[in-house]
Amino acid sequence: MRDIIVLGIQDGHTSGAALVRNEQVLAAINEERINNIKNYSGPPLEAIQKVFQIAKINPLEVDIIAITGLIRTHAPRVERPFHVKLYEGMSPYIHSHMFCSLLVKTLHKFRKMSQLTQLFQKMDMAGREIFFIEHHLAHAACAYYQRPWEDKTLVLTLDGAGDCLSSTVNIGEGFQIKRIASSTHYDSPSNNVYSEITGYLGLKRWEHEYKVMGLAPYGKAEYCIETMRNLVRINPNKQLEFQNTSGAYFSQIQPILRKKLKEQRFDNIAAACQVYFEELVAQWVKNCIRETGIRKLACAGGAFLNVKANKVIREMEEVDDVFFYPAPDDGGMPVGAALEAYYRFCDREGVVPRRSKLSDIYYGAEYDDDYIKYALEKNGWLAKASHIQDIEGDVAELVSRGKIIARFAGRDEWGPRALGNRSILADPRDLRVIRKINFAIKFRDFWMPFAPSILEERAADYLLEYKPSPYMIEAFDTTDKAQEIIAGLHPMDQTARPQTVNEWNPGYRRLIAGFQHITGVGGVLNTSFNLHGYPIVGTPEIALNTLNNSDLDGLAIGNWLILK
Numbered sequence: 001m002r003d004i005i006v007l008g009i010q011d012g013h014t015s016g017a018a019l020v021r022n023e024q025v026l027a028a029i030n031e032e033r034i035n036n037i038k039n040y041s042g043p044p045l046e047a048i049q050k051v052f053q054i055a056k057i058n059p060l061e062v063d064i065i066a067i068t069g070l071i072r073t074h075a076p077r078v079e080r081p082f083h084v085k086l087y088e089g090m091s092p093y094i095h096s097h098m099f100c101s102l103l104v105k106t107l108h109k110f111r112k113m114s115q116l117t118q119l120f121q122k123m124d125m126a127g128r129e130i131f132f133i134e135h136h137l138a139h140a141a142c143a144y145y146q147r148p149w150e151d152k153t154l155v156l157t158l159d160g161a162g163d164c165l166s167s168t169v170n171i172g173e174g175f176q177i178k179r180i181a182s183s184t185h186y187d188s189p190s191n192n193v194y195s196e197i198t199g200y201l202g203l204k205r206w207e208h209e210y211k212v213m214g215l216a217p218y219g220k221a222e223y224c225i226e227t228m229r230n231l232v233r234i235n236p237n238k239q240l241e242f243q244n245t246s247g248a249y250f251s252q253i254q255p256i257l258r259k260k261l262k263e264q265r266f267d268n269i270a271a272a273c274q275v276y277f278e279e280l281v282a283q284w285v286k287n288c289i290r291e292t293g294i295r296k297l298a299c300a301g302g303a304f305l306n307v308k309a310n311k312v313i314r315e316m317e318e319v320d321d322v323f324f325y326p327a328p329d330d331g332g333m334p335v336g337a338a339l340e341a342y343y344r345f346c347d348r349e350g351v352v353p354r355r356s357k358l359s360d361i362y363y364g365a366e367y368d369d370d371y372i373k374y375a376l377e378k379n380g381w382l383a384k385a386s387h388i389q390d391i392e393g394d395v396a397e398l399v400s401r402g403k404i405i406a407r408f409a410g411r412d413e414w415g416p417r418a419l420g421n422r423s424i425l426a427d428p429r430d431l432r433v434i435r436k437i438n439f440a441i442k443f444r445d446f447w448m449p450f451a452p453s454i455l456e457e458r459a460a461d462y463l464l465e466y467k468p469s470p471y472m473i474e475a476f477d478t479t480d481k482a483q484e485i486i487a488g489l490h491p492m493d494q495t496a497r498p499q500t501v502n503e504w505n506p507g508y509r510r511l512i513a514g515f516q517h518i519t520g521v522g523g524v525l526n527t528s529f530n531l532h533g534y535p536i537v538g539t540p541e542i543a544l545n546t547l548n549n550s551d552l553d554g555l556a557i558g559n560w561l562i563l564k
């Protein structure tokens, strides 16, 4: 059977590219990891070239190109241009499904393609057939086609908005995803509740929602939850859809918030936002299960970055099993678009398609010893670096002595979480590391929790109702024993957002096992390797620059160890 090679591209918010051979992701990387601009929005011209280098595939071998979204999606700007303000102002009056679909079809005709077309020409891919994969279908495809079971599946997507929709309900069966309901962008609970509260609290919409989630456990929801309830609800007449009842859209909601939340505490606002979001999503999931009778869920879309809401869904008695795609935001869509295009192409060409369950997601670039040595020399670090065969053993020992060490090893992770290869590691027993990482290394917000990486076989010691959680996409309650990894728990509610580490990453496993050998503790604190406001480090040069600009105690890069 011949191989089919698909290039997947997301050219809007958090852009990136993926190269897929049949159902297998060969390489995927977001543009931010190359240009060092967090959540970079725009054609991923570098990432497209990079995925071919990583996968060692010639662009001439590409069969089809899959582009996410009929229209491009960009993060909302703080200062809205006039036409955006006008559109937001008109939205309460015109936002029907029919209007949205017409708008998307019209805007699709004017979709900007010039930079991508030029690049395709330069790379000898001009003339390849292009599949435009609708935004929520691309999200749905990420989760459904890589689900860990074979059964018929309820596929849910929920995000701020994309292609004028904010949620979809689908039934996945075989190699088809059939949509049965959707909510328009106007009715978006993620935009109109979560992102607007994020903006109201002085944080960045479409980026800092996780900070509201981190703040929420410190507050009490009851003082502000009524205000949230009056913004968006489940549509009483169409129970699989959300309904905006505020009478305003997106940034136009700010005057309502200023009036209703006047003199309310920031932490209580965050708590109400999170608690209401969990309630709303749980009710929606319940309705979807009741309507379809399907109790196995596959979920994607930026709203499923909310690990606390994911916990609520996982714990619902109606849910038999749930799979959250670990790159659920727009940054993960190149994979979904490529997979959907692959199955549509197979369908049309009479090719029997294949499917794989998701395993590890180390899809990014790897740098060999020679390159790392060259980077060390170029940046003046070679004299301070030692080449060590068992570097994991040394790092385990250093971390057990309280040192905070960054690890740059192997291929980088797909999605927003560092899963050991681009991570800063610390001793989870010691709360003092939190202060040091927050104020001297990453300059993080003081209330944000850290997360642990735990050996899979030790996870049940620390997590209640444990199930393998290799991607840091779900939260868990923790056991009393988890106090020994206290710095990796949320300080207020003691929940954890763990990575359970299995054989997918042997080096990282060795490191944690080494730490366990010394301390008896089966996990380390793992936070992404970057400075505040920057993406996770993508290249040895950026790693060395980050070492320079922070109080990290050391960097383990490949087999090279640098101690400050």
Ligand SMILES: [Fe+2]
Residues within 6 Å of the ligand: 135, 139, 159, 160, 161, 162, 301, 302, 329, 330
């Ligand atoms: Fe999206």
